Amino acid sequence: xxxxxxxxxxxxxxxxxxxxxxxxxxxxxxxxxxxxxxxxxxxxxxxxxxxxxxxxxxxxxxxxxxxxxxxxxxxxxxxxxxxxxxxxxxxxxxxxxxxxxxxxxxxxxxxxxxxxxxxxxxxxxxxxxxxxxxxxxxxxxxxxxxxxxxxxxxxxxxxxxxxxxxxxxxxxxxxxxxxxxxxxxxxxxxxxxxxxxxxxxxxxxxxxxxxxxxxxxxxxxxxxxxxxxxxxxxxxxxxxx
Numbered sequence: 261x262x263x264x265x266x267x268x269x270x271x272x273x274x275x276x277x278x279x280x281x282x283x284x285x286x287x288x289x290x291x292x293x294x295x296x297x298x299x300x301x302x303x304x305x306x307x308x309x310x311x312x313x314x315x316x317x318x319x320x321x322x323x324x325x326x327x328x329x330x331x332x333x334x335x336x337x338x339x340x341x342x343x344x345x346x347x348x349x350x351x352x353x354x355x356x357x358x359x360x361x362x363x364x365x366x367x368x369x370x371x372x373x374x375x376x377x378x379x380x381x382x383x384x385x386x387x388x389x390x391x392x393x394x395x396x397x398x399x400x401x402x403x404x405x406x407x408x409x410x411x412x413x414x415x416x417x418x419x420x421x422x423x424x425x426x427x428x429x430x431x432x433x434x435x436x437x438x439x440x441x442x443x444x445x446x447x448x449x450x451x452x453x454x455x456x457x458x459x460x461x462x463x464x465x466x467x468x469x470x471x472x473x474x475x476x477x478x479x480x481x482x483x484x485x486x487x488x489x490x491x492x493x494x495x496x497x498x499x500x501x
Contacts, residue, residue, distance in 0.1 A: 266458045269445055270458070273438060273442065273459060276441030283435075284362070288366060291367040295370035300400075302375040303378050303379060319368075325365050325426045329433060330433075332364075337352070354433040362426070373412045373416055373419060376411075381408060386399065413478045
């Protein structure tokens with residue numbers, strides 16, 4: 261084990277992790293904005309709303325993320341009308357192609373997570389809101405959205421971790437994020453074991469921090485859903501019995 265190489269490589273890998281955070285952060289932000297209307301279409305009873313949303317989710321959940329990245333980065337460039345469009349300055353950059361692919365992918369997963377959260381809301385609450393004359397917009401804003409976002413937190417945290425690990429695929433289109441920097445140093449030093457171990461440790465640390473943050477947020481906003489603790493008296497018998 262070349263510990264000196266591992267120690268000297270930490271600053272470079274930290275710089276690569278900044279790009280990893282950018283890719284994941286922007287993709288999750290854009291994905292959440294797109295997933296909200298997608299989840300509403302997914303729970304719609306109108307087939308012309310449901311079918312496109314279901315097809316989108318089915319395609320992006322059913323194909324590998326690597327294939328989606330290649331379709332955006334390599335596939336779109338073969339069309340002349342795309343090269344002549346105003347979108348070409350964006351689509352020719354690997355940075356934005358990675359964000360587009362990650363966004364499309366996480367939108368599908370997040371949309372399905374929100375769909376399950378919306379359907380988990382007790383229907384009686386919706387009926388009660390409708391009985392007092394709430395409009396659909398007010399019902400969505402005051403009843404559905406706040407509860408659905410809280411219910412979706414555990415699943416959404418898993419999606420964030422999966423996207424973090426999936427961001428390593430950005431190195432396949434020349435981006436020097438955490439994995440890309442690791443591969444670059446390996447090409448210079450021919451010592452893959454030490455560097456991949458170091459990269460794995462950095463992913464574990466990042467994952468641990470993100471998991472702790474989401475656990476705190478979930479604990480903070482789901483206090484009303486937890487059963488009250490049993491208060492025992494001096495004889496060890498719960499007070500509420």
